[in-house]
Amino acid sequence: MLAMVLSSAVIGIDAYPVEVEVDIAKGLPSFTTVGLPEASVKESRERVKSAIANSGYFFPDDRITVNLAPASIKKEGTGFDLPIAIGILSATGVIMQKRLSGYSVLGELSLDGRIKPVNGSLPMALAAKAAGYEGIIVPFDNGKEASVVDGISVFPVKTLSQVVEFFRNSEKLEAAKTDISLLFDxxxxxxxxxxxxxxxxxxxxxxxxxxxxxxxxxxxxxxxxxxxxxxxxxxxxxxxxxxxxxxxxxxxxxxxxxxxxxxxxxxxxxxxxxxxxxxxxxxxxxxxxxxxxxxxxxxxxxxxxxxxxxxxxxxxxxxxxxxxxxxxxxxxxxxxxxxxxxxxxxxxxxxxxxxxxxxxxxxxxxxxxxxxxxxxxxxxxxxxxxxxxxxxxxxxxxxxxxxxxxxxxxxxxxxxxxxxxxxxxxxxKSKIYCNAQMNSRHIKKYCKIDDVACGFIESAVDKLGLSARAFNRILKISRTIADLAGKTDIEADHVSEAIQYRNLDRGKL
CATH class of the missing domain: 3.40.50.300 (P-loop containing nucleotide triphosphate hydrolases)
Structure with a gap:
């Protein structure tokens, strides 16, 4: 008896798809998780076993093997509890496998079958959308967060039995929706x-x-x-x-x-x-x-x-x-x-x-x-x-x-x-977004100054002992001051104000 449930995990701030494969075979009762699981993932066997039993479903007394693919990447967190439980119930015939193929599932299980929130539901929803899934099952408390992703149905759930009945077509789940414009306002x-x-x-x-x-x-x-x-x-x-x-x-x-x-x-x-x-x-x-x-x-x-x-x-x-x-x-x-x-x-x-x-x-x-x-x-x-x-x-x-x-x-x-x-x-047309990020090439192109401003800044550099580094900083700040004033060209008064913002270069502090 073999079943597969789609889920995901996070590396950095991006998520990647994970296939949770569950195999149940005859033999001495055991529960083995492979695929580079960390401690919290290995501990899921106790949570899953209790959650299935306390939700009124049969937990098989056989040899259970759970594989988290790809096996080359370390899996962390408690978000695999729910997909593992769904995989076991699918392998025992409670849920039909074909119903699982279009949905990503994530969530932590409590011992009584309630589903607790997990970290990273937003990047996981984005990954599910990128993979072309029909929808994603998330803990109820993660529903708002995941539903900001447009183009995929997000179904918040509270209990394991609610998820099981959804996949058995006995219960319909309402997709969460978030009004982004209202949220910003x-x-x-x-x-x-x-x-x-x-x-x-x-x-x-x-x-x-x-x-x-x-x-x-x-x-x-x-x-x-x-x-x-x-x-x-x-x-x-x-x-x-x-x-x-x-x-x-x-x-x-x-x-x-x-x-x-x-x-x-x-x-x-x-x-x-x-x-x-x-x-x-x-x-x-x-x-x-x-x-x-x-x-x-x-x-x-x-x-x-x-x-x-x-x-x-x-x-x-x-x-x-x-x-x-x-x-x-x-x-x-x-x-x-x-x-x-x-x-x-x-x-x-x-x-x-x-x-x-x-x-x-x-x-x-x-x-x-x-x-x-x-x-x-x-x-x-x-x-x-x-x-x-x-x-x-x-x-x-x-x-x-x-x-x-x-x-x-x-x-x-x-x-x-x-x-x-x-x-x-x-x-x-550049990879920068503001004046502070300009390099020497940008400074030369966008921070041109006339003779009056040039003479002014030269005098300031000589009298105050400013370095070449400070000179570039002054030009950047002058460019920003000119932008605030709506001026195309940098003028002497813009340079004058910029010099006032280099106190430490002048040795006063």
């Missing part, structure tokens, strides 16, 4: 807004420029000056996330099981703010079975590192590769997995250990050696990947008490989105 609002920030106009302008060009930014200022408050509001001025970006981001959260209950999709750009005690594996990803880290969870959004100098130096150094390549590759003995990691890096730090260096109202008690040691934790190669440096001074009392209305996030977002649209059209 209802969940795209932010709880925080730039209108709540008093003062700090220079810092807000710097964040607007960073958002418009996709530039990484570092904010430096004393405690309580509003660095964290500003950073948390950055996602509210970023361009709305597109469906393709939302789908790719949701796949990452689906794989690690971090989608909030009831959510079908990530419809806001992620904002991740890990604590400074995080390990390099937690930040970049890793583990025995490689999982995505914070840089991948921030994909298409913002990674905020508060108290930057408190992070371990070797942890910060692992950021260099994803900042450059916009992806993370994790290699292990059995597999190599690549996770996407395209994010805006936003960092904040105090100017010195006590936090009051250059603050006119507080005395700094740090020695030169202490300040040097404090700042040396951030290496030159990492700083090289941060375009904008901005000072965030303590807010004056008069600014805190003013009733003058501050610009809202929605107003700033309109300018940012308009600037990003210009960049999308500019780079439509």
């Amino acid at each position: 209802e969940n795209s609002r932010f709880e925080v807004d730039f209108s709540e920030v008093k003062g700090q106009e220079h810092a807000k302008r710097a964040l607007e420029v960073a958002a418009a060009g996709g530039h990484n930014i570092i904010m430096i200022g004393p405690p309580g000056s509003g660095k964290t408050m500003l950073a948390k509001r950055l996602p509210s001025i970023l361009p709305p996330i597109s469906f393709d970006e939302a789908l790719e981001t949701t796949k990452i959260y689906s794989v690690v099981g971090m989608l909030e209950e009831g959510d079908a999709m990530i419809v806001k750009r992620p904002f991740r703010s890990p604590h400074h005690t995080i390990s390099d594996a937690g930040l970049i990803g890793g583990g025995h079975a490689p999982r995505p880290g914070e840089v991948s969870l921030a994909h298409n959004g913002v990674l905020f590192l508060d108290e930057l100098s408190e992070f371990k130096k070797h942890v910060l150094e692992v950021l260099r590769q994803p900042l450059e390549d916009m992806k993370v590759t994790i290699s292990r003995a059995l597999t190599t997995i690549t996770y996407p990691a395209s994010f805006m890096l936003v960092t904040a730090m105090n100017p010195c250990p006590c936090g009051f260096f250059s603050d006119p109202k507080h005395e700094c008690k740090c020695t030169y050696q202490q300040i040097h040691r404090y700042r040396s934790k951030i290496s030159g190669p990492l700083m090289d990947r941060i375009d904008i440096h901005v000072e965030v001074p303590a807010v004056a009392y008069r600014d805190l008490m003013t009733d003058f209305p501050s610009e809202s996030s929605e107003e700033i977002k309109k300018r940012v989105s308009a600037a990003r649209l210009i960049q999308t059209e500019r780079f439509n």
